[in-house]
Amino acid sequence: MSETGPPDDVPGLATRWVLARVRGPSMSPTLKDGDRLLVARARPGSPPRPGDVVLARFPARPELLVVKRVVRPVPGGHWVQGDNPSVADDSRAYGVAVVVGRVLLRVRPRPGWLPAAPQ
Numbered sequence: 001m002s003e004t005g006p007p008d009d010v011p012g013l014a015t016r017w018v019l020a021r022v023r024g025p026s027m028s029p030t031l032k033d034g035d036r037l038l039v040a041r042a043r044p045g046s047p048p049r050p051g052d053v054v055l056a057r058f059p060a061r062p063e064l065l066v067v068k069r070v071v072r073p074v075p076g077g078h079w080v081q082g083d084n085p086s087v088a089d090d091s092r093a094y095g096v097a098v099v100v101g102r103v104l105l106r107v108r109p110r111p112g113w114l115p116a117a118p119q
Helices: none
Strands: 017-021 036-041 053-058 061-074 077-081 098-108
Touching: 017 098, 053 077, 061 098, 077 098
Parallel strands: none
Antiparallel strands: 017 036, 036 098, 053 061, 053 098, 061 077
8 A cells, every 4th residue: 555645556546636526416415417516636634434425446346436525434444325215336246345536516507515424
């Protein structure tokens, strides 16, 4: 594991800020397919908290970049899940995730901060 970022076999983000586009229904109702998000690269020493919406990769599928909500820290990373319980393309399918960025806000189509996790 790199001392300043994700494990060496999991690519981090190349730049400090990234625009990401949501694909699919896994974060519904919080985020919808096509929403654009402003993401800040994850910083060492500033781990995400449960409830944060993040950009993450799974060591089992490092090519897959996902937008999910942090459930809890686990050895080797974080357990992440989508807000839509019927879609399981998250830690339930791929295991531990490595957070590479934190979603700050939705840019389009409805600019604003993200709401808390649905109950």
